[in-house]
Amino acid sequence: MGLRRQNLKRRIYRDRHLYLMLIPVLLYFVVWHYLPMWGTRIAFQNVRFIGKNEWVGLKHFRVLFSSPIFLKVFFNTVAISTMKIVFIFPLPILLAFLLNEIRNPHVRQGVQSVVYIPHFLSWVVIAGVFISLLEAPDGAMNKVLGVFGFDPVSFMTSSRHIRWVFVFSEAWRSMGWDSILYIAAINSIAPELYDAATVDGASRFQQARKITLPCIAPTIITVFILNMGFFMNAGFDQVFNMMNDAVISQVDIIDTYVYRVGLRKGNFSLGTAAGLFKGIIGIGLIFTTDRLSRKLTGEGVW
Amino acid sequence: MKRLLMTGLAMMLLATGLFAAGTQEETTKIEGVPTIRLVGKDFSPAEEWNLKHLDQIEEAFAQYSGQEINIELVEIPEGAYAEKLNLMLLSGDVPDLIYFQGGDEVIANQGLLTNLNPYIEKSEVMQKVLLDFNKDRLANYPYLLWLAPPRARTALVRQDWFEEVGGEVPTTVEDYYEMFTAIKANHPDAYVMTDTGNTNRMDYTFDHAFGLTASWVRENGNLVYKKVSKGEQEKLAFYQKLYAEGLLDQSYVTTAWDTMEDKLYTGEVGLVYGTAGIVLDIYENKLNEKQGVGMVALPPAKGVGQGYSVSSAKETRGWAISSTSPYPELVFQLLEFLATDKGQYLDRYGLEGIHYNLEDGNVVFTDESANWWPRFHNVMSWEAPTPVLGHSGQDGWDFLMKYSVGDPDFPIPEEMSPTWDALENLYKEYAYKVITGIESPESFDDFVAEWYALGGDQITAYANEKLN
Numbered sequence: 001m002g003l004r005r006q007n008l009k010r011r012i013y014r015d016r017h018l019y020l021m022l023i024p025v026l027l028y029f030v031v032w033h034y035l036p037m038w039g040t041r042i043a044f045q046n047v048r049f050i051g052k053n054e055w056v057g058l059k060h061f062r063v064l065f066s067s068p069i070f071l072k073v074f075f076n077t078v079a080i081s082t083m084k085i086v087f088i089f090p091l092p093i094l095l096a097f098l099l100n101e102i103r104n105p106h107v108r109q110g111v112q113s114v115v116y117i118p119h120f121l122s123w124v125v126i127a128g129v130f131i132s133l134l135e136a137p138d139g140a141m142n143k144v145l146g147v148f149g150f151d152p153v154s155f156m157t158s159s160r161h162i163r164w165v166f167v168f169s170e171a172w173r174s175m176g177w178d179s180i181l182y183i184a185a186i187n188s189i190a191p192e193l194y195d196a197a198t199v200d201g202a203s204r205f206q207q208a209r210k211i212t213l214p215c216i217a218p219t220i221i222t223v224f225i226l227n228m229g230f231f232m233n234a235g236f237d238q239v240f241n242m243m244n245d246a247v248i249s250q251v252d253i254i255d256t257y258v259y260r261v262g263l264r265k266g267n268f269s270l271g272t273a274a275g276l277f278k279g280i281i282g283i284g285l286i287f288t289t290d291r292l293s294r295k296l297t298g299e300g301v302w
Numbered sequence: 303m304k305r306l307l308m309t310g311l312a313m314m315l316l317a318t319g320l321f322a323a324g325t326q327e328e329t330t331k332i333e334g335v336p337t338i339r340l341v342g343k344d345f346s347p348a349e350e351w352n353l354k355h356l357d358q359i360e361e362a363f364a365q366y367s368g369q370e371i372n373i374e375l376v377e378i379p380e381g382a383y384a385e386k387l388n389l390m391l392l393s394g395d396v397p398d399l400i401y402f403q404g405g406d407e408v409i410a411n412q413g414l415l416t417n418l419n420p421y422i423e424k425s426e427v428m429q430k431v432l433l434d435f436n437k438d439r440l441a442n443y444p445y446l447l448w449l450a451p452p453r454a455r456t457a458l459v460r461q462d463w464f465e466e467v468g469g470e471v472p473t474t475v476e477d478y479y480e481m482f483t484a485i486k487a488n489h490p491d492a493y494v495m496t497d498t499g500n501t502n503r504m505d506y507t508f509d510h511a512f513g514l515t516a517s518w519v520r521e522n523g524n525l526v527y528k529k530v531s532k533g534e535q536e537k538l539a540f541y542q543k544l545y546a547e548g549l550l551d552q553s554y555v556t557t558a559w560d561t562m563e564d565k566l567y568t569g570e571v572g573l574v575y576g577t578a579g580i581v582l583d584i585y586e587n588k589l590n591e592k593q594g595v596g597m598v599a600l601p602p603a604k605g606v607g608q609g610y611s612v613s614s615a616k617e618t619r620g621w622a623i624s625s626t627s628p629y630p631e632l633v634f635q636l637l638e639f640l641a642t643d644k645g646q647y648l649d650r651y652g653l654e655g656i657h658y659n660l661e662d663g664n665v666v667f668t669d670e671s672a673n674w675w676p677r678f679h680n681v682m683s684w685e686a687p688t689p690v691l692g693h694s695g696q697d698g699w700d701f702l703m704k705y706s707v708g709d710p711d712f713p714i715p716e717e718m719s720p721t722w723d724a725l726e727n728l729y730k731e732y733a734y735k736v737i738t739g740i741e742s743p744e745s746f747d748d749f750v751a752e753w754y755a756l757g758g759d760q761i762t763a764y765a766n767e768k769l770n
Contacts, residue, residue, distance in 0.1 A: 050414055050626070070720075247731075264382075
């Protein structure tokens with residue numbers, strides 16, 4: 001026992017510089033992610049500006065669930081999130097594969113820089129651009145459709161199209177940035193594997209399927225499982241800036257609903273109750289997906 | 303000589319007495335120079351104009367009240383003001399004088415805001431400057447003071463397009479429709495008008511003409527919400543006609559306030575609806591700058607009624623005094639001073655040498671005056687030595703004075719907020735569908751039935767109980 005402790009001390013001393021570098025990261029998580037957890041108790045309290053908060057139990061959850069449109073809002077959140085997960089999640093992986101195939105490093109870096117740019121634009125700007133592009137009948141998109149003989153489509157006000165506008169704009173914004181992780185994972189694959197495959201006569205496609213994909217599978221699975229934790233965040237900034245009266249019933253999500261009914265009126269408890277509700281679902285989804293993944297692929301987060 | 307001196311002294315004494323009586327209630331003089339902490343929207347201590355403005359106010363207030371004060375402007379992070387303000391108050395930083403633009407009810411309900419009515423009752427200045435609707439709102443909700451014209455939107459049309467079709471001010475809904483179609487005939491590539499995301503701006507011009515004279519209107523002896531009344535059905539049918547004939551912008555629902563302005567300045571539309579007062583002047587000045595054209599303000603349409611509804615529920619924005627302030631009387635006195643002629647002069651004209659110059663004792667505005675806005679009050683009854691408003695802005699105010707009608711509304715209780723939110727959303731989507739022709743106005747009864755089933759019956763019962 002004493003020997004083990006001595007070894008531990010020695011190891012800590014040996015890696016002291018690494019531990020020193022770890023401190024800011026730990027502090028970040030403690031201050032911004034763990035301490036605020038204590039604040040979630042206001043979901044069960046009436047916040048008082050003077051004096052002690054008043055304990056009200058599940059009152060704010062009841063207000064949240066009692067709305068005649070809560071089920072619709074919940075369904076919208078799930079629908080938009082599902083569409084984003086299904087259609088957007090594979091795109092950065094695909095992009096990383098394609099970037100990996102570009103042999104000229106200057107071209108590759110150029111393409112990477114261009115696809116990263118949208119990530120730095122705010123949703124206010126992106127919403128303005130998309131509204132203008134998709135406007136009917138004079139938006140650029142409808143002009144293009146017109147050239148091919150199609151009737152103009154009011155994408156932003158059509159209940160059939162608006163969720164797809166969300167998916168497409170989110171994909172455009174995040175695809176490049178999200179591919180960084182996969183590009184890093186691909187770069188860490190030993191080049192000898194590709195050399196051996198080339199000698200064996202494997203095509204580029206076969207190499208991608210048989211080497212690249214299996215090698216980055218753990219990264220893909222981890223990112224997917226962690227993404228499930230944010231499943232109920234269907235994207236407040238995006239929806240808030242792109243929604244309009246014509247499509248409220250299709251795109252009103254939990255976050256926009258809570259913003260209107262709670263936060264805008266200074267009712268932070270309702271906002272916290274909604275956050276807690278979403279968080280619990282997120283944790284549930286993380287555990288479920290992790291378990292499923294272990295069963296199917298043998299890989300998990302932990 | 304002695305008699306002259308005595309007369310002079312007596313005059314001075316009289317004058318002192320008169321000034322003292324004419325200013326405010328006697329307040330206890332506070333030792334030293336008390337600091338009044340103030341927080342306001344777009345009122346940052348980082349801007350030099352704001353600090354200079356407050357210096358001027360401190361000096362003038364000392365002359366007015368005999369009390370020196372130091373006004374400290376509190377910085378608030380940029381972003382949604384109501385949210386940031388609430389977070390600041392929640393952190394325990396509660397300034398003496400707080401500007402609210404929403405989110406105040408939760409705070410008032412907890413006793414953090416001072417009831418202003420006892421101060422207002424005693425204030426001669428306030429009694430003079432408050433309009434009837436202000437008094438009604440203060441009676442319902444005594445925590446916010448907002449001395450400004452009611453927020454009604456006035457129709458504002460390009461002068462050249464207006465004159466091309468005869469230049470006659472429309473009166474009835476039919477007159478408006480005729481004017482719109484005539485403008486469209488002259489400018490087939492443009493829309494006559496637009497709105498911003500919904501028809502709230504247009505409604506100010508047309509609501510009363512369709513009998514929507516208040517938030518809750520009488521039908522068969524009972525109060526019903528105006529958006530589910532028969533008048534609403536007729537109004538939506540009228541809007542549908544405007545949309546179908548290309549008079550109303552086809553993309554009004556995705557138009558924001560800035561794109562609305564842009565459409566006006568680029569000739570995509572010829573008529574917009576703006577807040578009566580200085581906003582109308584801004585639209586006109588910008589159009590003049592870009593196209594060398596003026597604008598004409600138009601009155602509300604006449605039909606079943608004619609007017610702008612002015613809700614008596616509560617002020618939706620305004621100044622509040624914190625109940626934790628050690629000097630509530632002094633803070634109120636400052637608000638009172640800012641409503642006097644001198645206070646308005648300082649707050650409405652801006653800074654001498656920057657926003658205006660004095661020539662032979664008269665105010666002459668500089669180009670920078672377009673960038674100044676009053677930080678505190680916009681007293682409607684103030685007779686400005688040099689008019690602050692241009693002709694469109696002034697016409698808008700005149701319409702307000704002539705056509706404003708009290709609307710005996712009430713704040714929706716907190717527990718009914720989720721239902722009210724659902725009902726408003728149901729209306730918004732239905733209104734869009736009718737206007738754009740997706741739904742027929744004939745389906746109105748189905749919409750009304752759904753509205754009541756969704757919780758409208760409960761709120762209607764509450765309204766009848768409250769307003770009867």
